[in-house]
Amino acid sequence: MAPYASDDSTTAGEVDEQRSGRRKAARYIVPVTVVGVAAATIGLVPALADSGDPDLPKITAQQLIEKIAESDVQQLSGTVKISTDLGLPDLGGLESGLLSGAAGKGGGEGGSSADPTAKLTELASGTHTLRVAADGPDKQKLSLLENAAEYSVIHNGKDVWGYDSKSNEVYHGTSSKSPEHGKDQQPPATPKDFAEEALKAVDDTTSVTVDGTAQVAGRDAYRLVVKPKQSGSTVGAITVAVDAKTGMPLKFTLTPASGGAAVVDAGFTKVSFAKPAASTFDFTPPKGAKVTEEKDSGKASGETPRKAPGKPFDLGEAPGHKAGKGFGGHDGMKTIGEGWTAIATFDTGGEGVPSGKAGGEFGGFIDSLGDKVHGTFGSGTVFSTRLVNALVTDDGKVYAGLVTKDALVKAADAGK
Amino acid sequence: MSRAEVVESVRPVSPLWTFGLLRNELVTTFRRWRTLALLAVLAGVPVLVGIAVKIETGDGSSPGGGGGGGPAFISQITNNGLFLVFTALAATLPFFLPMAVGVVAGDAIAGEAASGTLRYLLVAPAGRSRLLLTKYATVVVFCLAATLVVAVSALTVGALLFPLGDLTTISGTQISFAEGLGRALLIALAVAASLIGVAALGLFVSTLTGSGIAAMATTVGLLITVQILDQIPQLHALHPYFFSHYWLSFADLMREPVYWDELAKNLGLQALYAAVFGSAAWARFTAKDITA
Numbered sequence: 111m112a113p114y115a116s117d118d119s120t121t122a123g124e125v126d127e128q129r130s131g132r133r134k135a136a137r138y139i140v141p142v143t144v145v146g147v148a149a150a151t152i153g154l155v156p157a158l159a160d161s162g163d164p165d166l167p168k169i170t171a172q173q174l175i176e177k178i179a180e181s182d183v184q185q186l187s188g189t190v191k192i193s194t195d196l197g198l199p200d201l202g203g204l205e206s207g208l209l210s211g212a213a214g215k216g217g218g219e220g221g222s223s224a225d226p227t228a229k230l231t232e233l234a235s236g237t238h239t240l241r242v243a244a245d246g247p248d249k250q251k252l253s254l255l256e257n258a259a260e261y262s263v264i265h266n267g268k269d270v271w272g273y274d275s276k277s278n279e280v281y282h283g284t285s286s287k288s289p290e291h292g293k294d295q296q297p298p299a300t301p302k303d304f305a306e307e308a309l310k311a312v313d314d315t316t317s318v319t320v321d322g323t324a325q326v327a328g329r330d331a332y333r334l335v336v337k338p339k340q341s342g343s344t345v346g347a348i349t350v351a352v353d354a355k356t357g358m359p360l361k362f363t364l365t366p367a368s369g370g371a372a373v374v375d376a377g378f379t380k381v382s383f384a385k386p387a388a389s390t391f392d393f394t395p396p397k398g399a400k401v402t403e404e405k406d407s408g409k410a411s412g413e414t415p416r417k418a419p420g421k422p423f424d425l426g427e428a429p430g431h432k433a434g435k436g437f438g439g440h441d442g443m444k445t446i447g448e449g450w451t452a453i454a455t456f457d458t459g460g461e462g463v464p465s466g467k468a469g470g471e472f473g474g475f476i477d478s479l480g481d482k483v484h485g486t487f488g489s490g491t492v493f494s495t496r497l498v499n500a501l502v503t504d505d506g507k508v509y510a511g512l513v514t515k516d517a518l519v520k521a522a523d524a525g526k
Numbered sequence: 527m528s529r530a531e532v533v534e535s536v537r538p539v540s541p542l543w544t545f546g547l548l549r550n551e552l553v554t555t556f557r558r559w560r561t562l563a564l565l566a567v568l569a570g571v572p573v574l575v576g577i578a579v580k581i582e583t584g585d586g587s588s589p590g591g592g593g594g595g596g597p598a599f600i601s602q603i604t605n606n607g608l609f610l611v612f613t614a615l616a617a618t619l620p621f622f623l624p625m626a627v628g629v630v631a632g633d634a635i636a637g638e639a640a641s642g643t644l645r646y647l648l649v650a651p652a653g654r655s656r657l658l659l660t661k662y663a664t665v666v667v668f669c670l671a672a673t674l675v676v677a678v679s680a681l682t683v684g685a686l687l688f689p690l691g692d693l694t695t696i697s698g699t700q701i702s703f704a705e706g707l708g709r710a711l712l713i714a715l716a717v718a719a720s721l722i723g724v725a726a727l728g729l730f731v732s733t734l735t736g737s738g739i740a741a742m743a744t745t746v747g748l749l750i751t752v753q754i755l756d757q758i759p760q761l762h763a764l765h766p767y768f769f770s771h772y773w774l775s776f777a778d779l780m781r782e783p784v785y786w787d788e789l790a791k792n793l794g795l796q797a798l799y800a801a802v803f804g805s806a807a808w809a810r811f812t813a814k815d816i817t818a
Contacts, residue, residue, distance in 0.1 A: 137809035144801045189785075241697075241785075253697055255785060258598030258616060258777035260696040275696035278601040389699055390782070396694035398605035 163323045164330035166354050171318045174334050174352055175309060181357030187243040187390075188327065188381035190300055194235055194374050197496030225281045225402065226263050226272045242300055243386040251391055266391040270404075273393065280395040283404035301376050305350045305359035308336055315339050315449030326351045326360040327378040338450035342517040343367060344497050345450055356383065366496045367514075373497050446509075446521050453511035453521045458502075483515065487522040547652055551664040555630065561668070564626040565675050571622060572614035572680035579603050579610075580687045598777055606693045607684025608703070611710045612780065614680035615673070615717050619773050623672055623717070624724045624749050630668045631728025632741035634661040635811065639736040645816055654812045662729055662804060669721040677714040697782040709779055716776040720792060723769035723799030724749060730807040733814065766791070769799050 169177075232238070232254070241253040253262040259276035265285060272281035321335045331351040338345055344367050351361035361377030395401050443456040480491035483501065490503035492515050500510035501518040507525070509518050555561055575597075583604045598616040602609040635658075638644040647657060684690070693706045701709070728745040735741050749770075755761055756768045765771050772792035778785040 134809075134813035137813050138806070140809055141802050141806035144798075144805055148798050148802070189787075239785075253781075255778075255781070258696075258774050260698075260781060262698045264698060271698070273698040275694075275698070276598075276601070278605075392700070393698050394694075394700060396602070396605060397689075397691075398602075 164325055164354075166323050166330055166332060169320055169332060171320050171334065174320055174332055175318070177357035178305065178309065178334075178350075178352055178359060181353075183244075183356050183358045183383060184247075185245050185385045186358070186381060186383050187386040188241070188378045190240040190242055190376060191237065191379050192233060192240060192374070192376040193237040193372070194233065195371055195496065196235065196373060196498075197494075226270075240300075243390050245386055245388075245391065249391040251386075262393075264391055264393045266393065269393075271393045271395075273395075273399075278396065278399045280399045280401040281404070282395075282401055301350070301359045301362040301378065304362035304364075304374065304376055305352075308348050308350065308362070308364075313449060315451075321349070323354075324351050324361075326353075327381045329360060329381065330354045331360050340449060340451045342513050343450040344499065344512050344514060351377070364497075368496065370496070446525070447511075451511065451513050451517060453509050453513060453518065455507060455509045455521070455525065458506045458508060481515075483519055485519045485523050487519075487525070490522070492518065547650075547656070547660045548663055551660050552667060555664050555668060556671070560633075561630065564629060565672060568618060568622055568626060568672055568676050569679040571618050572610055572676060572683050575600075575614055575617060576603070576610055576680070576683035576687050598774070599780075602694075603684070604688060606706075607686075607688035607690050608681070608693055608706050608710060610684035610688065611677050611680040612713060612777070614676050615713060615776065616774065618676050619717055619720065619776075620753065620770070621749075623669075623676070624721060624770075625746050626672050627665065627669055627721050627724050628728045628745035628749055629742045631665045631725045632732050632743075632745040633738045634665060634729055635732040635807075636735050636741035637732075637738035639816070640738045648816060655808060658729070658733075658808055658811050662725065662807075665725040665729060666722055669725055670715075670718040673714050673718040673721070677710065681710070695782040696777070696780050699782040701782070713776050713779050716779060716789060716792070719796055720773050720776065721796075723796040723803075726800040726803035726807070727769070730803040730810065733807045733811040736817075767795070769795060771795070 239255040241251075241255065243251045248265070248267050250265040251262060253260050256276065259274075261275070262271075262273045264271045264273070268284050270283040270285050272283075273279075274281075315338060317337045317339050319335050319337075321333045324331050324333050331353050334350040334352055336348040336350070346365040346367040346369070349361075349363040349365070350359050352358070353360050360381065362374065363372045363377075364374040365372050443454055446453045446455060480493045480502075483490055483492050488504055490501050490507075493500045493502070494515060497512060498510060499513060499515055499518055500508060501515075501522055502508050503522060507522070509521050509525075511518070513521075579600065597613050599609045599612040603613055635644065638647060648654065652660070690703060692700055692702055694700055724745070727748060728741070731744045731748070732738075732741040735744075752768050753770050756765055756771055772788050772795060775788035775792045778787075778789055
């Protein structure tokens, strides 16, 4: 095309001008089409890729639970996506500070940033991508993928290493004789961990059904639905997708009774049952890395650092046990009720929550987080999340559980 | 090359002519003082980072205050100079590299128009589409060159100031130095590919105006705007469509095994930007009145 072609057209009369204008505009169809095709692809491909629920032989809930129990997957590697939405107030850094402070008394200050206790509590909020690999009971690895960094916990034989690539710090511990012990030290992160905890809660207050099939990480799976029979629980339903071949739970979803997005959604996005490369579990502290030995940090805080790592977000655990542990295992704790509506209660012996006047600015802040409630028990403050609700009465009693506010007030009234 | 020139002189309409045009463009671009100054600034960043880390850790303390602050990988530099490559790329990718690309891309058409040379370029029997394609190819080559300048400068500084050797991936596994070098090269390629979206955007802006300065300023302004928007949590739903959103995914190449998901998303997004703004630039440029 000659450079002056368009100049000529401007002198060739109005009709030509209009036509060339239309021709010019027509060229913009190309970028617009590209955008359209891209939008359609982004919208449609996931829908097309979802090839429908697989056809699997019928199975009863009992058989499926047995299948999970019998499941003996020793070797696997995969990617897990875990989203947690507890409905905690968004406090940014403060929130994680409080959580790690509560969870890792041995971690927190003075400890290493590579301490598993402190680090894995980050899973308590937001969406995270994890990689897991396992080869038998002696070799496991769990990595938390971060922005341009990674946090890994590697269990190989009797060594437990934590490596934080961001700060280049290493945490070293030794696992006790039994391999199972090493496993207990890790908070639940994989769908399997969650599912096992959830199934512990199954008793006569629970309905367990098989609800069709699903595809998870490209594998055919059964959907096991666990629902509380009692009313008053904040737990709506727990859905576990169980691999049809191996019986391995592939996806765990906990939806609250109040509806909305899942509180916990942990599922494999990729999974392979092949033996992972042996080098995956090899770890030598990199040159120049700061290594914290388990003993050192234990001494520093006068307590075993790995005690109850990450318990505050251990949601999969049987609710009856849960309510208590999450709140620090206070002495003199009692449990009211059973099953899903169990409420843990203890007396702090204190004055309750500092209120706006008495507690100054901090009290005002606390007030803004909780709701004032009144009942025959007196008055108190309810702190609610999407799953756990806690009532702190003005005379210092604490009631907490996976139950609605009303159930808490009722329990408090009854306890008076 | 010499054979190509012979063919060219015999049959001037040969398709190889395009390569002649490209070569001319490349030579013109890389001989410009402005381009050389940009590359010199880029080469200077790793030197600054390297010296700063060296001085800070002179007393044996760990860089970044040990708390994991600063650009990615900075805490590992003192133990392995190769990490300076990754740190330097992570430090330059958010601003210096795309700014340099924005300057070159913004100047590509608008600069010619401003200096009155565009009409002479179009007198040559290349056609507007081919000229535009050549301009884009030149900008893409500049993306690669700029990234490699940062990487090579960082590797040199890293080798001079810090020890080299086997390195630990961010997943905690060990890889040999040779494999580390290979990963560094892959990372440089991934970073260069991250820039082709900005390059296409800059080229489109460049076809909109007759002023080179205006085009560069607009491109760099857009770059900054998008990066700010990418930080606003309320716009969460839009973030995956910002060209800068997956830029740091190059660090996934340092995981073991490599985590490809975000890298693939990044490449797809860059290709999408290149297609959309490349064709928009074509629509604009081929229908434009060239008056200068």
